[in-house]
Amino acid sequence: MSDQSNLNEFLSELKTYSEGGQPGSGDDDTPVQLDPIGNVMEIAGSSSAVVLEASRLLELGEDPDPAIRLSGQVGSQVKMAVGKNWLIANVRTMRAGEGGTVIANVDFLGEGNREADGRLSGFKRGVTRFPIPGAQVFPVTTRDLRSVFAADSRPHIEIGTVYPTDDIRGxxxxxxxxxxxxxxxxxxxxxxxxxxxxxxxxxxxxxxxxxxxxxxxxxxxxxxxxxxxxxxxxxNLQLPYWLMNFEEHCEVLLTSEDSERQRDEDILAKCLLEARSRNKMAEEFGKVTVDSPIPYLLTDLNQIIVNEMGKLDRAGDATPYKRIKNKLDELRADPRFTFMFSGMMVSDTMNKFIAKMFRLPxxxxxxxxxxxxxxxxxxxxTVVSVLARMVFDYALWxxxxxxxxxxxxxxxxxxxxxxxDGSQRGQAVRRILERIAKxxxxxxxxxxxxxxxxxxxxxxxxxxxxxxxxxxxxxxxxxxxxxxxxxxxxxxxxxxxxxxxxxxxxxxxxxxxxxxxxxxxxxxxxKRPASSDPSFAEMWRDVGDEDGIITRVVRRWRGHGK
The missing domain is CATH 3.40.50.300 (P-loop containing nucleotide triphosphate hydrolases)
Incomplete structure (x- = not known):
């Protein structure tokens, strides 16, 4: 069949359809005639150009149906008849054409069945057959969009109302x-x-x-x-320090950069491995690495570092050991780190921590x-890194x-x-989140x-x-x-x-x-988060109890300040 015959057949279908009417803005079953608002000008894969009549768009602006009222505007939808299907497209851009026309670029969203009374049903994403240049473009109705956006039987949540409708749920x-x-x-x-x-x-x-x-x-x-x-x-977080892997230990305990950092890492790896190996649990699992989440005592790690220093021939070689020991002493003494580095005795709380953190049950x-x-x-x-890695490792194992x-x-x-950015800081959390993403x-x-x-x-x-x-x-x-x-x-x-x-x-x-x-x-x-912006004009009218406020703030500041 020739292209001209295809075109004649297509135009005949459109004529028959137009004479039969098309549903309008309501949800009743009465067909209401809706005239076309333009024609397809150009087809190019998923994106096309259509010519719309400016006068028709102005007429639609008075329709009580919000979908029809906005049909043809940027961000709204239009439809085209292709055989027994309706094609739904989204309007991306608009510019003035000649003779009272508007040229719009549209992106095809999908297609659905064109019922005998003009209804749209069974909408699916993707396009199997494109319209040809000259095909008529029609406004969509709320009833059309209800078919397009209706949720299917898969588990879903509703979060709001779909634009430009008043009642279709997203x-x-x-x-x-x-x-x-x-x-x-x-x-x-x-x-x-x-x-x-x-x-x-x-x-x-x-x-x-x-x-x-x-x-x-x-x-x-x-x-x-x-x-x-x-x-x-x-x-109440009570995040055990020994859950950190070697990379996270380095971020917390090492302060050196460049060439010195590699030496410090080697020293920490040796001392940390020995500290983990002292736990009787290490015998149960056989091979233990610096990354194994085996509990160890901070006093043991500190003593191992001191012992290693004692084996050195020259005092100058002790500098990296002192750096690590000083940082360790600093963390143990600083009350800000109590949630992570606390207690002389260490127990295996890994099961309990996973259960409460991951809500099991x-x-x-x-x-x-x-x-x-x-x-x-x-x-x-580092704390975020440990939590993210625990999520991934638990799923892995x-x-x-x-x-x-x-x-x-x-x-x-x-x-x-x-x-x-080349910085050494925060590399552990970056790596684990990138791994989870992939x-x-x-x-x-x-x-x-x-x-x-x-x-x-x-x-x-x-x-x-x-x-x-x-x-x-x-x-x-x-x-x-x-x-x-x-x-x-x-x-x-x-x-x-x-x-x-x-x-x-x-x-x-x-x-x-x-x-x-x-x-x-x-x-x-x-159920809202505490993220609303304060009203300066309102809050600055509220006076009284300034001394009490300052006293309470300073007490919290001194007790938990960073």
């Missing part, structure tokens, strides 16, 4: 989102923390026996989960909030057991997996990264996140980073990122059927 599919990691991005003040709390609350409600560990660097989330999870901070409180805001800055990255998938959520992720899903470990500066993240980490939730980003470098990480079909949505309102998000990737723009639900006050 859903995230739990298994695809967690199975291939996710990232929540957004500038300060966009409602990012509250939105993250909402997502974690909904996941916890869907899976009350789940296992979630969240690293909270600012102490924001304790308020949000005090009744729904376990809160850990420097007062959860008992209806599936999330651990680890507030590291009170952790001394010198060891914050439990492969022969009944699988207990773990979700690790890392707030302010750019702190821990920053771009390479390999975690093999072992049932999911990673959730939350950041306001995606451009400062290490190369490739964001691209490992299968689902990206982007709120408003004001920095152009951050916007470019997100564009590079998101799939091509989401470009029309990405252009809206700088213009998003607070609590609005663009979601694309594995966790959704197609890219969506969602307004987050309002979270109950008792």
């Amino acid at each position: 859903a995230l599919y739990i298994d695809p989102m967690l199975g291939k990691h996710f990232a929540v991005l957004g500038s300060t003040g966009t409602g990012k923390s509250t939105s993250v709390a909402l997502i974690l609350h909904r996941i916890s409600q869907a899976s009350p026996e789940g296992h979630i560990v969240m690293i909270d660097p600012h102490g924001e989330y304790s308020a949000a989960f005090k009744n729904h999870g376990e809160i850990f901070n420097v007062d 959860a008992n209806g409180r599936p999330i651990s909030i680890v507030d590291v805001s009170g952790v001394p800055s010198e060891v914050t990255s 439990s492969r022969t057991e009944t699988l207990r998938p773990l979700l690790l959520v890392c707030e302010e992720a750019h702190r821990y997996v920053p771009k390479e 390999e975690g899903r093999k072992y049932g470990v999911s990673l959730g990264l939350i950041t306001q500066r995606p451009s400062d993240l290490a190369e490739g980490v964001l691209s490992q996140c299968g689902t990206i939730l982007s709120m408003r980003l004001n920095n152009e470098r951050d916007q470019d980073m997100v564009r590079a990480a998101m799939p091509e079909g989401a470009r029309g949505f990405l252009d809206a990122i700088p213009a998003l309102r607070n609590r609005e998000v663009i979601v694309c990737g594995e966790g959704v059927n197609i890219p969506i723009r969602v307004t987050f639900d309002t979270l109950e006050a008792e």
Whole structure:
């Protein structure tokens, strides 16, 4: 059959369809005629150009259906008839054409069945047959979008309302989102923390026996989960120092740089191995390495260092030993490090620590909030490294057991997996989070990264996140980073990122059927994090009890200050 015959057949189908009518804005079964708003101008794979009539777009602006009212605008959807299917496309850009027309670039989202009465049903992502130039373009209705965005039977959580509708719920599919990691991005003040709390609350409600560990660097989330999870901070964390591997020991105990550091590492490795080997547990497991989580006494490590110094022929050779010993003495004497370096006696608390930290069992409180805001800055990255590595190693060594998938959520992720800068600090946490991003899903470990500066993240980490939730980003470098990480079909949505309102998000990737723009639900006050900005005008009117406030603050400052 010739191209002309195909075109004639296609135009005939459109004529028949137009005469039969098309459903309008309501949810009733009465077909309502909706005239086309333009025609396809150019087809180029997933992206195409259409010519829209400006007068028709103005007419649509008066329709009571919000989907029809915004159809044809940037970030909204239009549809085209192709055979027995409807093709849904997202409008990415618009520019003025000739003779009262508007030329729009659109990205195809997917297709569904075109029922006899014009309804859209059975929507699926992807396109099997493209329209031809000249095909008519129609506005979408709320009923169309309900078919497009309706959640299927897979386990999912609802997080808000899909733009531009008033009642269609935005859903995230739990298994695809967690199975291939996710990232929540957004500038300060966009409602990012509250939105993250909402997502974690909904996941916890869907899976009350789940296992979630969240690293909270600012102490924001304790308020949000005090009744729904376990809160850990420097007062009750009780993180045993001997759980650190050799790399983490080096970050805490070594102060030297460059050529001196290698010698210090060799000395520490020898002394640490001997200290671990003194535990009777070492005999049970045979081969013990400097990385083995075998308890050892700090007094033993200190004595071994002193003994090694005594074997030296020249006093000058003792300098690296003294450096390590002085740092060890400093940590043991500093009350800020009591949560990690405390007690003369050491017991094997590894089982207990894993059980409480990973919520095994959860008992209806599936999330651990680890507030590291009170952790001394010198060891914050090391503490996060130990926790992240414990998550990964537990999953790695439990492969022969009944699988207990773990979700690790890392707030302010750019702190821990920053771009390479040549610094020795924080390399352990960077390496383990990069490893979880690349390999975690093999072992049932999911990673959730939350950041306001995606451009400062290490190369490739964001691209490992299968689902990206982007709120408003004001920095152009951050916007470019997100564009590079998101799939091509989401470009029309990405252009809206700088213009998003607070609590609005663009979601694309594995966790959704197609890219969506969602307004987050309002979270109950008792479930919100303590992250709201203070009102200077209001707070500065509040006076009284200044002396008492200062006294209490200074007492806490002196007792727990960094």
